[in-house]
Amino acid sequence: MEKKNTLLYVICFPVFFHIITYYGFHSSYNPYNTWEKQADWYKGVYGYRILSREIVDWIVVFYNKIFTHDIPFKVYIMKKGTIFYHALFSFNMLTAVAVSLMTDKIFRNKIFFTNVNEKMRIGIIFFLAAILAFSQYVVYYDNFANFLFLITAYFSFKYNFSPSIKNMAWICILMIVSTLNKETACLNISLLAALRLSRFSKNWKDYKPVFSAVIFPVVCFVLTYLVLRIVKQHIDHQKIDFYESITLWYNLTGINQIIGWTFGILILSFIYYYALSAENKKLINRFLIFSSPYILMIFLVGVLWEIRLFIPLIFGATILAFLDLDLEKRTLSHKGKKGE
Numbered sequence: 001m002e003k004k005n006t007l008l009y010v011i012c013f014p015v016f017f018h019i020i021t022y023y024g025f026h027s028s029y030n031p032y033n034t035w036e037k038q039a040d041w042y043k044g045v046y047g048y049r050i051l052s053r054e055i056v057d058w059i060v061v062f063y064n065k066i067f068t069h070d071i072p073f074k075v076y077i078m079k080k081g082t083i084f085y086h087a088l089f090s091f092n093m094l095t096a097v098a099v100s101l102m103t104d105k106i107f108r109n110k111i112f113f114t115n116v117n118e119k120m121r122i123g124i125i126f127f128l129a130a131i132l133a134f135s136q137y138v139v140y141y142d143n144f145a146n147f148l149f150l151i152t153a154y155f156s157f158k159y160n161f162s163p164s165i166k167n168m169a170w171i172c173i174l175m176i177v178s179t180l181n182k183e184t185a186c187l188n189i190s191l192l193a194a195l196r197l198s199r200f201s202k203n204w205k206d207y208k209p210v211f212s213a214v215i216f217p218v219v220c221f222v223l224t225y226l227v228l229r230i231v232k233q234h235i236d237h238q239k240i241d242f243y244e245s246i247t248l249w250y251n252l253t254g255i256n257q258i259i260g261w262t263f264g265i266l267i268l269s270f271i272y273y274y275a276l277s278a279e280n281k282k283l284i285n286r287f288l289i290f291s292s293p294y295i296l297m298i299f300l301v302g303v304l305w306e307i308r309l310f311i312p313l314i315f316g317a318t319i320l321a322f323l324d325l326d327l328e329k330r331t332l333s334h335k336g337k338k339g340e
Contacts, residue, residue: 009122010104014096017133022089023080032088033081045244047236048228051181052091052141059087088140095143100129102150106319112157114324115276128318131267135308141182142308148178149312152188153319159213160195168213172220179224187312189217190290191320198283198325248300256305264310268317275321283325284317291316 037060046053063083067074077086107113107121116124132143152174159167171192178185196210229240251257268288275281288295291313298309 006104006118006122010100010125011097013126013129014100014133015093017129018089018093018096018136021133021136022085022092033085036082036084043238047232047238049141049180049182050228051177052144055144056087056091056140059091060084063087063090091140092136092143095147096129096132098147099132099143099150100125102147102154103128103315103319106150106154106157107322109154109157111161112324113322114326116322120322124318124322128315131314132311135306135311137306137308139308142311145178145182145184146311146315148174148181149184149188149315150319152178152185153191153316156188156192156195157323160192160199163209163213168216172216175217175220176224179221180228183225184294184312186221187291187294187316189214189221190287190294191316192217193290194283194286194320197286198279244301246301247303251299251302251304254305257303260304260307261299261310263307264304264313267310267314271314271317271321276323277325279325280321280323283320283323287316287320288313 060083063086067078067083080086081089103125104121107116107124132146136142152171155167155170155174159171171188175185175188178188193210193214196213197207200207200209232238233240247257251261268284272281272284275284295313298304302309
């Protein structure tokens with residue numbers, strides 16, 4: 001299969017899946033396609049997720065200018081939803097394409113994914129694009145957060161294989177940007193810690209590289225997380241919010257919520273089934289253990305019927321399931337491709 005044909009799949013999967021999701025289905029929560037604006041996105045915990053929100057606002061302004069003119073299919077388009085809804089769709093579809101392209105770039109890397117052939121890569125992209133689209137809750141930050149997660153994961157792989165100041169600098173910059181978008185940026189720390197632990201776990205004395213690798217990303221995440229809240233409190237004169245409400249009992253007893261976290265467990269077990277080796281499964285375990293603060297928080301304050309909360313865990317587990325853990329083979333491959 002030629003590269004241009006595979007690229008067509010990579011782009012078309014998220015586009016068509018998102019069109020089906022946004023214009024074929026509708027959320028049972030609220031009639032989002034009738035909203036002119038979502039005021040709640042500027043208050044509480046949502047108010048700190050500023051990057052994606054600002055981009056969506058720019059798209060709304062741009063569409064408002066366009067739709068003042070008699071453009072083709074204007075009547076048909078406006079029947080399908082408000083300008084705000086179309087802006088949400090456009091941003092989430094474009095970022096989903098970016099997620100798909102980044103997934104493709106990661107799995108094309110023959111240093112880290114020597115066992116992933118072309119058909120496997122397309123199958124993985126199809127699976128992740130479908131999960132991403134059909135878990136949409138019509139919010140503005142999830143797809144962009146997943147895109148940033150994958151970019152940071154890419155540099156984490158590079159750093160784990162060949163530690164350098166440049167790779168660490170990229171990780172830290174991306175941690176700051178990701179935290180300005182959503183708190184799930186912390187999962188990149190979990191991924192990096194799992195990678196470093198996997199590489200140096202043969203000798204307890206070698207655990208120092210694990211801590212030295214995550215200390216700067218942790219500082220970047222924590223400082224950005226706290227400064228963002230302090231600055232917003234000063235500007236908006238509102239209290240600092242860390243969560244919306246406690247939902248633990250609701251998540252443990254509600255039928256919809258039980259279905260939600262059961263789905264998350266089912267998909268993760270499905271990924272385990274396709275993991276390349278027992279070592280890959282162990283690596284996924286380490287990632288999930290390091291991600292336990294996030295998992296605890298979504299049970300404590302999230303609504304687990306929104307299966308989108310499991311998506312970054314699913315993405316992380318998927319790329320770790322197919323990672324080539326034969327260090328010697330990767331080293332030889334790296335030497336052969338040095339300079340690329």
